[in-house]
Amino acid sequence: MATTPAGRMLSRQLQQMQSDKDIPGISVGLVDSNVFEWEVMLMISDDVKLYGGGFFRARLSFPQEYPHMPPKMKFESPLFHPNIYPNGEVCISILHPPEEDKYGYESAAERWSPVQTPETILLSVISMLSSPNDESPANVEAARLWREDPAEFKKRVRRCVRESQGEE
Amino acid sequence: MSNSTNMNALSQAEMERFQKLSNEFEPDVHGPLVSTKQSSHSIALEYANADPILATKTNDLAVTHPTTRVMKGDGNCGWRAVAFGYFETLFTMRDQLHVQQELIRIKSLNSYLDRVGLQEHLYEVFVDATEEIFAQTSQAIHNGDQDESFLVNAFNEEYSSQAIITHFRLLTSAWMKLNPERYEAYLTMPLDQYCATRIEPVRTEIDEVGLQALVDGVIKVSGIGVEILYLDRSEGEHVTPHILTDSRPSQATIRLLYRPGHYDILYRAEPTVNMTPMVNLQYDMSSNLTPWDQGALNFDVSSHLMSIPNLMADPGFGMGAPMSPMSPMPPVSPAPASPFRVSPPQEMYPSPMQSHVSSHAQSHASIPSIPVSSPPPVMPSAAPPPMTSLPSRSSDGPQIRLNPLVMKPNLSHSLPVSPPFKK
Numbered sequence: 066m067a068t069t070p071a072g073r074m075l076s077r078q079l080q081q082m083q084s085d086k087d088i089p090g091i092s093v094g095l096v097d098s099n100v101f102e103w104e105v106m107l108m109i110s111d112d113v114k115l116y117g118g119g120f121f122r123a124r125l126s127f128p129q130e131y132p133h134m135p136p137k138m139k140f141e142s143p144l145f146h147p148n149i150y151p152n153g154e155v156c157i158s159i160l161h162p163p164e165e166d167k168y169g170y171e172s173a174a175e176r177w178s179p180v181q182t183p184e185t186i187l188l189s190v191i192s193m194l195s196s197p198n199d200e201s202p203a204n205v206e207a208a209r210l211w212r213e214d215p216a217e218f219k220k221r222v223r224r225c226v227r228e229s230q231g232e233e
Numbered sequence: 234m235s236n237s238t239n240m241n242a243l244s245q246a247e248m249e250r251f252q253k254l255s256n257e258f259e260p261d262v263h264g265p266l267v268s269t270k271q272s273s274h275s276i277a278l279e280y281a282n283a284d285p286i287l288a289t290k291t292n293d294l295a296v297t298h299p300t301t302r303v304m305k306g307d308g309n310c311g312w313r314a315v316a317f318g319y320f321e322t323l324f325t326m327r328d329q330l331h332v333q334q335e336l337i338r339i340k341s342l343n344s345y346l347d348r349v350g351l352q353e354h355l356y357e358v359f360v361d362a363t364e365e366i367f368a369q370t371s372q373a374i375h376n377g378d379q380d381e382s383f384l385v386n387a388f389n390e391e392y393s394s395q396a397i398i399t400h401f402r403l404l405t406s407a408w409m410k411l412n413p414e415r416y417e418a419y420l421t422m423p424l425d426q427y428c429a430t431r432i433e434p435v436r437t438e439i440d441e442v443g444l445q446a447l448v449d450g451v452i453k454v455s456g457i458g459v460e461i462l463y464l465d466r467s468e469g470e471h472v473t474p475h476i477l478t479d480s481r482p483s484q485a486t487i488r489l490l491y492r493p494g495h496y497d498i499l500y501r502a503e504p505t506v507n508m509t510p511m512v513n514l515q516y517d518m519s520s521n522l523t524p525w526d527q528g529a530l531n532f533d534v535s536s537h538l539m540s541i542p543n544l545m546a547d548p549g550f551g552m553g554a555p556m557s558p559m560s561p562m563p564p565v566s567p568a569p570a571s572p573f574r575v576s577p578p579q580e581m582y583p584s585p586m587q588s589h590v591s592s593h594a595q596s597h598a599s600i601p602s603i604p605v606s607s608p609p610p611v612m613p614s615a616a617p618p619p620m621t622s623l624p625s626r627s628s629d630g631p632q633i634r635l636n637p638l639v640m641k642p643n644l645s646h647s648l649p650v651s652p653p654f655k656k
Contacts, residue, residue, distance in 0.1 A: 070358045070392065077354050132358070133395040133435050163308065163436035178433040179399045180355050 071131040075100045078182055091187050093125075101127045103183065105138075107191060109226075115219055116146075116194045119226040123153070123190075125183060132179040135160045138190065142229045145221045147197040147208035156203035157193050159186065267317050267388040268303040270500065276301060276464075276490070286466050293470050294490075294499070298462070301490065302498040308436030311489075311496040312398045315439075315447055315459065317388050318487030318498055320366055321381050322457050326485055327374050335455055336367040342451070345407035356403055362396030399435065401451055405443060406432040408450025415449070416442055438494060448477040458483030461491050462499060 079100065082093050090110055096102035103125040111117035121144055127136040138160060140153035148156050159175050175189075202208030210218040277291040302317075304310035323332050346356050366387055373383050388394045406428040409416050413424050419442045420427045432443055439447065448459045458479075462472040472490070488499040 070361070070396070074354070074358050081354070130392065130395070133392070133399065163434060176430060176434040176437070178429070179359070179435060180351060180403065180433065182355065 069129065071127070071129060072100050074132060075127060078184075079103070082184055085184075088184060088188075090191075091184075093183065096124065101129070101131075103127070105187065107187065109191065109194065113191065113195045115222045116226060119229045121229055123155075125186070132181070134162055135177040135181070136183070136186070138186065143225055145204070145207050145218075145225050146194065147199050147202045147204055147211050148193055149207075150203040154203070155190060155193075156201065157189060157198075159189055264303065264305055265385075265389045266305045266307070266309075266313060266391070266394055267385050269382075269385060270300045270302050273299055273301045273499065284466060286468070287464065289470050290464060290472050294462070294464070294472055296502070297471070298488065298490075298499040298501050300500040302500075304495075304497050306495050308438050309395075309398050311439035311444060312401055312447070313388065313394070314489050314496040314498050315444070315452065315487060316397050316401050317384065318459075318489070319452055319455070319457060320370055320384055322485045322487055323455075324370050324373060324381055324384060329371060329374055332367060332371050332374065336364065336371075338454065339363060339367075339451070342404050342407075345411060345450070346403055349407040349410045351403065351407070356400070359396045359400035359403065362393040363400045365393065366397060395435065401447060402432055404451050405447045409446045412450075416446060439496075445477055452487075453478050456484050458486035459489070460486050461489045464490060464492050
C-alpha cells in the first residue's frame, strides 16, 4: 500500500492527526483504505461566524507527487462560499499547483510548499470560511452577495449550515 | 544590422527587435530536467543574430567554457543547477572520504531544520533522497564509473530530484532564519515571509539573495566554489563573472550561466591556460586600495557598490577573523573595526561540521570586501578592466544584469529588458 515515499508520508500524517487531541473539530479517515484519498469531517466551531455549527464533509485527494504537489480538496456537503466552487472544490492559494499562476495572487500570498500538511491545509480552509478572499471568487454569486447583500449571503450560508446538521 | 556595438547607435526598430529576441529567450521547458553535457556553441548560435554584445560574449564563452549543461526552465533551474553541480563536483573529485564527510555534514544540517521548528516527519523524505544520491555517488566512485550519467539519470527522476531540491530549499530557508542579520537588509519583505513565499514553495525560481544563502548555508563549507557568469549587455567581450564563495582557490568550482530568470551549468576549458589564480591578484589590489577605501565607503547602505561584480570575492579584506593558518596567503593586516562587515563571524550560527571539514569555514562571514573587478585574464597590455567603476547607466543602453544582493522591489519591472519567464 504505502510503499512510495508519498504513501509512507501520508500514512504517517494520518496516524499523527488521528492521535492528536489538539485539533478539535477535525476528523480524518481513508476512503477505501487508499492512503491518497482522505475523508474529512469539519465540525465548525461557533466562533466561526456564519458557518459556526456546521458539519461539513470533504475529500482530500493527494497526487502521487505529494508533497511536491498539493492535494485537491472538495466539499461533499453543499457549501455557499466565495472561494468554494458550486461543485464543492476549494479554491485557496496554498492548494494551487505551483505552475498555475493564473489566479493572479499577490506573490506574498501563501503558496503551496512541501512542508504544508493535511492539518495546516484544513486549518487554512477553516480560516478561509470566516474570511473569504473575493479577489478570485470561485463562486461568483456568493462573492457578489457577500459584498453587496450581507443579509441574503447570511441567509444562504445558514441554510447550508442547517442542512449539514440535518445530515447527521 | 548596425556594425556599431554602441547601443546608443542602434535604431529604435533594432532595439525593439533585440528586446523581442531577449524576451523570447526561453529555456527548454520540454527537455529533460538536466541535460547531458553539450557544446556551448549552441548558446552562441542562439544569439548569432541578436544584440552584437550578446553575440560577442557568447562566442567568447564558447571558447572559454566549451561545454554546458541545460537545466529545464520549470522554476527550479537555479536550485537544480547548484544541487546537480554539487554532486557532480563531488563525483569528479573522486574522493571517497570527502563524499562521506559531506554526507555527514549535510545530514548534520538537520539541526537547522529542527531549530526553526520543522518536525522530522516533514523533512525526512527529502533528506532520504539526498542521502540516496550520496550513496549513488560513492558507489559510482567505487565502481570507477567513467562519466556522471548516473547523476543525470537520478536528477531526471522527477520525484527524487524534487525531493533533493526541496531539501536544499528547506536548508536555505532555515539558514536564513538562523542568520537573519546577514540577509534582512537585502530583502523587501520580512525574512519569514520571504522564506515562505520565495524559498520554500516548489517551483519558485531562486533569486540572488536566495542563491547567496544557498551557497552560504549549504555549499560553501564543502570547499566547492560557486561562480556565476552573467550574460548581459554590459560593455565588454566576456561574460561577467561573480564568485559567490571566497576567491581563494577552491578545490573545484560549480559554474553557472545566468540569463534573466534562468540558470544553466557551464564547464571551463581544461587545462586552464592564462588563468592566473585570481586570488593573488585580488589580494594585492585590495591591500593597496585599503587607505582610500576605508573611510569613503559604507557597504551597509551602498547598493551601487554592491552591484559591482566580484565585490565579495576577496575573503582577506575586511575580515575581523584572522586568516586560516592553512592559507597560503601572507597574513592580512587586521582590520578589526572594519565597517564593511554585515555581521561578525561569531554571530553566525556555526555549522556543526565546519571545523572538521574545511578550513574554508573560517571565511564564512566574509561579506563585502573591496570593489575590485577581476583583472582580464590575458594580455596585461590590453584595455583596463572594464568594471573598475560603476558603469554609466545612461550611456550603456539596456542593462539586464541583476546583480546579487541588489534587487530592488521594482528593479525587474523598470529595466528595459524584462525577465521573459518569471515563475
